[in-house]
Amino acid sequence: MNKNFSFIILxxxxxxxxxxxxxxxxNLNAKTFILDSGSTDETLKIAEQYGAEVKQNPFINHPKQWDFALKNFKVETPWTIGLDADQTVTPELFEMLANFKEDDNKDINGIYFNRKNFFQGRWIRFGTFYPFYLLKMFRTGLGFSDLNENMDHRFIAPGKAKIWKKGWILEENLKENDIAFWKSKHERYSDLVAQEEIERILKLRNQSLKPNLLGSPDEKRAWLKRLWWKLPLGLRPYLYFSYRMFFKLGIFEGRTGIKFHYLQGFWFRRLVDRKIKALQKTYR
Incomplete structure (x- = not known):
């Protein structure tokens, strides 16, 4: 059994x-833990076939689900890797993990993997989506889930981190090939994001990380989010979509990629802004 790290999967x-x-x-021979939120298909049977340890917990949002997982699984390895079920480890990342040595990382508390995101079979390479670094590996007991987020989930590991630029994970949700599923999912997400932003306006939420445009990937995203919250509601989806399409070259993504940028960068953002405006009326 791998003595360096264990996996947790939602x-x-x-x-x-x-x-x-x-x-x-x-083939990494690492202990695998799965936190399920009420699957009715073959998920649990598959987990059992692969020898994973499974727990159940009702789903509220991703940050809270990850918080439960980190606090309720008995991870005995010095490192934990948190993955989503629609992700896979590439051969390049597999090799880096297989060769991972604790002695070479004594001063490191977190490791960023580089994500390649796919939509309907196409790699979304432009429009801010690549490279995209995610803190996925961290010291057990030190890394935690950021509960100041309501929808986007991130792990935080205080201290020094490194980036594996060629340590790719592939992310492709095959269920999102059905646009009706994608829209239904993001309708739910829009409620979470709108409520979160209202709570930030009311000073009920703070950013866990110090925003820093020149800092870590997560500190940079915290800086960009703070800027986003200052932009005018209703206008910012147009600004953001234009930025992704032209400044970040999303226009070269091809038909499927452009559809993704429209849905994720414009349609979804407009939906969130409309819900924020509706919520604002209830707080007056």
Whole structure:
């Protein structure tokens, strides 16, 4: 059994994704923990077949689900890796993990993986989506889930971190090939984001990380989020979509990629802004 790290995975009806992920990591011989939120398909059976330890917890949002996972699984390795079920470990990342040595990382508390995001079979390479560094590996007991977020989840590991630029994870939610599913999912997400932003306006939430445009990938995103919150509601989706399409070259993404940028960078952001305006009326 791997003595360096263990995996934690979140699931909900992931029978089409989970085998893909577990196959990509099985030869690392690492203990695998799965936190499920009520799957009714073959997810739990697949987890059992791969020897994973499973717990159940009702889903509220991703940050709270990760918080529960980190606090309720008995991880005995010095490092924890948190993955989503629709992600897979590439051969390049597999090799880096297979060769990982604790002695070479004594002063490191977190490691960023580089994500390649796919939509309907296409790698979304432009429009701010690549490179995209995610803190996915951190010292057990030190890394935690950022509960100041309501929808976007991130791990925080105080101290020094490193970036594995060629340590790729692939992320592709095959269920999102159905645009009706994608829109239904993001309708739910828009409620979470709108409520979060209202709470930030009311000073009920603070950023856990210090915003810093020149800092770590997460500190840079915190800086950009703070800027986003200052932009005028209703106008900012147009500004953001234009920025992604022209300044960040999303226009070269191809038909499928442009559809993704429109849905994720414009349609979803307009929906959030409309819900924020509706909520503002209830707080007057």
């Amino acid at each position: 699931t909900f009806n992931e029978e089409i994704h989970l085998p893909r992920l577990l196959n990509s990591i099985k």
